[in-house]
Amino acid sequence: MTKLKLDGLQKHYGTVAAVKGIDLDVAEGELVSLLGPSGCGKTTTLRCVAGFELPTGGRITFDGNEVTMLPPERRDIGMVFQNYALFPHMTVRENLRFGLEMRKVDAASMERRVADVLGMVQLTSMETRYPRQLSGGQQQRVALARALVIEPKLLLLDEPLANLDAKLRDEMRFFIRSLQKRVGITTLYVTHDQAEAMVMSDRIVVMFDGLIHQVGGARDIYDRPATRQVASFIGLSNFVTGRVAGRDGSLWRLETSFGTISCGAGIAPGAGSPATAMVRPEAIDLSAAPVAGAFPGRVSERFFLGNLVDYRITMSDGTLLQVQQPATAAFAPGDEVHATLPAERAWLVRDDAA
Amino acid sequence: MTAPSPTARPPGVRPRWLLAAPVLVTVAALIVVPYVNILVMSFRVPSTTKPYLPGFTFGNYTKALADPDFFYFELLFDTLRLALTITFLCLVVAYPVAFHLARTTSRWKGVLYALVLSPLLVGVVIRSFGWIILLANNGLINQSLKAWGMAPLPLMYNEFGVVLALVHVFLPFMILPLMGAIQGIDPRLEEAARSLGAGPAKVFWRVLFPLSMPGVQSGCILVFVLSCGAYVTPALLGAGRVHTMTTEVITLLDQFLWPFGAALALILSVVGLAAVAIYARLSGRLMRGLA
Numbered sequence A: 001m002t003k004l005k006l007d008g009l010q011k012h013y014g015t016v017a018a019v020k021g022i023d024l025d026v027a028e029g030e031l032v033s034l035l036g037p038s039g040c041g042k043t044t045t046l047r048c049v050a051g052f053e054l055p056t057g058g059r060i061t062f063d064g065n066e067v068t069m070l071p072p073e074r075r076d077i078g079m080v081f082q083n084y085a086l087f088p089h090m091t092v093r094e095n096l097r098f099g100l101e102m103r104k105v106d107a108a109s110m111e112r113r114v115a116d117v118l119g120m121v122q123l124t125s126m127e128t129r130y131p132r133q134l135s136g137g138q139q140q141r142v143a144l145a146r147a148l149v150i151e152p153k154l155l156l157l158d159e160p161l162a163n164l165d166a167k168l169r170d171e172m173r174f175f176i177r178s179l180q181k182r183v184g185i186t187t188l189y190v191t192h193d194q195a196e197a198m199v200m201s202d203r204i205v206v207m208f209d210g211l212i213h214q215v216g217g218a219r220d221i222y223d224r225p226a227t228r229q230v231a232s233f234i235g236l237s238n239f240v241t242g243r244v245a246g247r248d249g250s251l252w253r254l255e256t257s258f259g260t261i262s263c264g265a266g267i268a269p270g271a272g273s274p275a276t277a278m279v280r281p282e283a284i285d286l287s288a289a290p291v292a293g294a295f296p297g298r299v300s301e302r303f304f305l306g307n308l309v310d311y312r313i314t315m316s317d318g319t320l321l322q323v324q325q326p327a328t329a330a331f332a333p334g335d336e337v338h339a340t341l342p343a344e345r346a347w348l349v350r351d352d353a354a
Numbered sequence B: 001m002t003a004p005s006p007t008a009r010p011p012g013v014r015p016r017w018l019l020a021a022p023v024l025v026t027v028a029a030l031i032v033v034p035y036v037n038i039l040v041m042s043f044r045v046p047s048t049t050k051p052y053l054p055g056f057t058f059g060n061y062t063k064a065l066a067d068p069d070f071f072y073f074e075l076l077f078d079t080l081r082l083a084l085t086i087t088f089l090c091l092v093v094a095y096p097v098a099f100h101l102a103r104t105t106s107r108w109k110g111v112l113y114a115l116v117l118s119p120l121l122v123g124v125v126i127r128s129f130g131w132i133i134l135l136a137n138n139g140l141i142n143q144s145l146k147a148w149g150m151a152p153l154p155l156m157y158n159e160f161g162v163v164l165a166l167v168h169v170f171l172p173f174m175i176l177p178l179m180g181a182i183q184g185i186d187p188r189l190e191e192a193a194r195s196l197g198a199g200p201a202k203v204f205w206r207v208l209f210p211l212s213m214p215g216v217q218s219g220c221i222l223v224f225v226l227s228c229g230a231y232v233t234p235a236l237l238g239a240g241r242v243h244t245m246t247t248e249v250i251t252l253l254d255q256f257l258w259p260f261g262a263a264l265a266l267i268l269s270v271v272g273l274a275a276v277a278i279y280a281r282l283s284g285r286l287m288r289g290l291a
């Protein structure tokens, strides 16, 4: 098993900066996702690790050995492409044997390893078929098998599920994750689907515009986003701006124009400085009767979502909050309500726009 | 009520093969009829006063195939050897060019493409004269060599000159199909092969080349057939010292031995087609996975 380390990785295409200096440590056997909007540099980062692109700055090491300028064929990686990139002129078996032949593995162990991996991806009966004779999901599994059969140091996947339909995608998420755990291979997984990243990863790297904004588990990223961009990329969020009024232990008091709220923070803003707090719509409680610490508002819109009701609440100062409540609670547009923003679910984020 | 028979057509709708009628007529008039004419002629008795005399004989074929000196066998062999050499050299020269053209993202791509096609815009006679100017005994190259005090080289009136000029003339016919085939290969396949541990040479022989086989096949067949039938360039650059079946056929026609020329031409066609068929079978086996 291998530790991957990126040190100030940069990649410029002419004047375009695709990756602007990122640091990342991936532990042995860990699955780390690169998550971010289109064009944020996920693929570029992955291709630098694979060796298809040479970085214009920084270092890449596998287990402490520098590979930054090594060609891909000398890095010992397994790669799964979005379109699978199976060799169309080779059968499933020949596709799997390719990497082993390059490694000059002897015939007996080659047979055994191909058979083992085909069993793992449940394609034993398909070994004499050509890729075009397989369904998308089966091709996907062959691609995975071809990458794993060489027992590479690292497994790299670039949006491997993007071409599958929704149901198969769900299945494959769990399939890939359990296979990765079973094999125990260090894995870098690129996706722009937040649900996919949350289900599959040990840790998620959230990138914007060539930079890492946050690295953490699904919970960290959802409940304690580092920046406003991370919060708005992952799930729904309300942003409340105000001025830092002071600190009570681990909580900060934020003075907003509809009242003072308490929130946690991963940053240490100076007292009196402007700041932005993030509250998830489902974290806000609504009640008809006044409650201690709740702020008055009025229901301006209501949408029925099946399991949830989605409200727009206009606060006393005109601030609009999105609130999601179980469908059992019922408020009608125009109703007076009292909104509680619990301190443990409110979080100060870095807001470069503010 | 009876079901309409499957071949029944609503009135007023013409059968679909009528659409092919113009092509069929053209092909019949320009290819089938002349070939039949040649076939018939090859069994006629030669004459020096008319194209041929009436009557029927196998004499033209026995003269070619039962020649005690094996002159025509050797000629056929030389022709095929020359065609194969040209085809092979064209493939070797064209592949890198086609690969580059297929994969380049340069904004000069259009210009490069036009450059590849440009030889086709100049008649083959003109191109052959161009080569003569370069390769002749007192041509540009030999004059330069003499000016530098070096001995002149025999560049023309031999196979070297003919092969060189024909490779040049037929290059576009190799580059275009190769380019089409290479453009259809997903560059990710090369990356996948490299990630699996294949160096550039292995990527080429195990992935790129097999996948470009359809282009290799059509390019080779085109150039081979064109080389077998080439007349102008061998005649001009060989200047009577390089003999192929085709130059021989023309010589015979000049001597009014039309039936014998027709027989030779047909022998070349049959052998050439057989070579193409064998080649297509062999290369077809390499393409079994390609849809």
Ligand SMILES: Nc1ncnc2c1ncn2[C@@H]1O[C@H](COP(=O)(O)OP(=O)(O)OP(=O)(O)O)[C@@H](O)[C@H]1O
Binding pocket: A013, A016, A017, A018, A036, A037, A038, A039, A040, A041, A042, A043, A044, A045, A192
């Ligand atoms: N070969 C290239 N030449 C020039 N610019 C490039 C090249 N490849 C990528 N870029 C640019 O680098 C930036 C990052 O691209 P990258 O492919 O890494 O994004 P991504 O995060 O994978 O996006 P997506 O989710 O759409 O796949 C983009 O702005 C892109 O336009």
Ligand SMILES: [Mg+2]
Binding pocket: A042, A043, A044
């Ligand atoms: Mg991408």
